[in-house]
Amino acid sequence: MIGCGSVTELKSAPAYQKTEGFELYAVMGRDITKAKDYAKRHHVPHFYDDAEALINHPEIDAIYIATPPDSHEYYALKVAEAGKICCIEKPMAPSYEACVRINAAFEDRKLPLFVAYYRRSLPRFLQIKEWIDQHKIGSIRHIHWHFSKPANAMDKSRSYNWRTDATIAPGGYFDDLASHGLDLIVFLLGSIKSAEGMAENKLGLYTAKDNITGHWKHSSGVTGFGTWDFGADKREDVVKIYGNEGNITFSVFGEDPIILERDDETKRLNIAHPEHVQWHHVQNMKANLLENAMHPSTGETAAHTAWVMERILKNKIEVINN
Template sequence: MPEKIGWGLVGCGDIANKRVAPALKLAAGSQLQACIRKNPGLLREFQLRHQIPRAYRDYSELLDDPEIDAVYLATPVFLHCSQTIMAAEKGKHVLCEKPMAMDSQECRRMIEACRSRGVKLGIAYYRRFFPIVLKIKELLEHGSIGEPILVRVTLIEHTQGALEAPASWRFIPDQGGGGLLMDMVSHRLDLLAMLFGCPHSVSAVTDTRAFRIAVEDTGSLLIRFASGVHALAFASHCVRFPLDDFEVFGTRGQLKVSPLNGSELQVVADKSEIFCLPKAGNVHLPLIEDFNRALFENRDPLVTGEEGMKASLILEAAYRSAQFGEVLKFSGWDTRIL
């Protein structure tokens, strides 16, 4: 293993520009060696802005670069599976944006490709590193609010992106895999899986209420976990007043974070408290530093492919439930959603 991990950044869009590229340059043990984008003018602009040594327009050429040890895939969801498999075949480790893939079958192909080639696979569910989320986990494990009964997740974020022409890939079914459930609620479903384990059942309804798009702009999920915990999740792009709540109600108290991207955790219980736990200035930094350490220490990253697939399984069940009016039952994380 080299002294520093040589990274190739695949995809140079908004999140890559604001957070991923700066984090890859700043993270301990990292060197951002190359980037790739199809548009030559935008590629050159991105390369200069972030002072990246090499720029490619062809993914195969980037993978042939001997100074690239790992790739960060910041590309549309429909490309994740094929790009991960190509990277694994070239012996490159992969840190892939969320949601992991278009469906659980693609997730399994990605996991197997990386396992068979002996490379690491991580998924960018960076909220798992939020101090506020880790505190929630600690409080639940210590029984601070008794037995958890209900989790309520509310995400309202108005968007102008659905009005753009041509439409963003996030609003095109065969590129993003779905609408805001895939794009934004996936982060919250990942946290639910982290905190409460495997579902027993999933049901959902989705609608397109305000925008002329081919995917949902509003959705609701009801999840019953194997532990008995119920989770209600509602999300919409249609309401102009933002809301991002994560609440847990137990037999002896309540936890509330509002907004989830904020720093304040309210605990109402026998001993009521307010914790102030700011997240990293660049939320991708802890994720990337953990992945770097995983490579140096020859261990799995915190958010493996197997962990990343859990949110995809719940999403797959939710979309099927919404389409056919079914309640989807789980027999474990190896459940196949047909």
């Protein structure tokens, strides 16, 4: 594992360790003291401050890249060159073009490449997909997602945060958070053929964007609209899928009940996340590698999500000045 940040503490690293047949053999961090501490706390036998030494270790078969996105391409190309399996944290890279280059490197060597859009594997969202595939709300017409959250203490103090550094994450929290939801929407409703949006920095607390709107059209004809506000007065996270016979409401990040409404029927289901939220994602990796089962989140699917996000952030909506 390259990177020892907070995302790995509970969400991901333990999922690899608890999967039969997998072993977290080594971790790498630029600060050797922190890498050593992480390895000790998580009972990982080896630790490094040199990524290439870890990547090229003969006992290591696969690499999980869990660093900020601006370094994903650099490390991924090293992993491909070493001929090893790879999983990259989301978003896959800061640009669609970088995603294309990463995919090409792994395709040329016929190596498996996964991306940690783990919501595609979570039971609560698989239930929603089942409702859609069973036409529980008839023909899907439209989807709307609104997400907002207040600026946090780090934002207000103008402390450095790579998630709001435009050189690393041009869309700010949009890159980090909205990527999860947009990738999930593609998983539920199919590929997107066109997308555009408007992105602004209204707060002036950091260099990245903080207020984004977007709309898109799926290849199936379903239309979508999203609003993301990272300087709101309160947190909201509501997705609604509209069909001609009902609708489905859910949250991307919360564990609120998923709701199916049709005719005079309302069904609410509480489906909790596992202790380690990437557990099912890792299990699907194992099934892909050992049983040739399809994994829902690959370099190809993640690159498509990157393309959609990039289109929304391009500010292609024309403004007429009166």
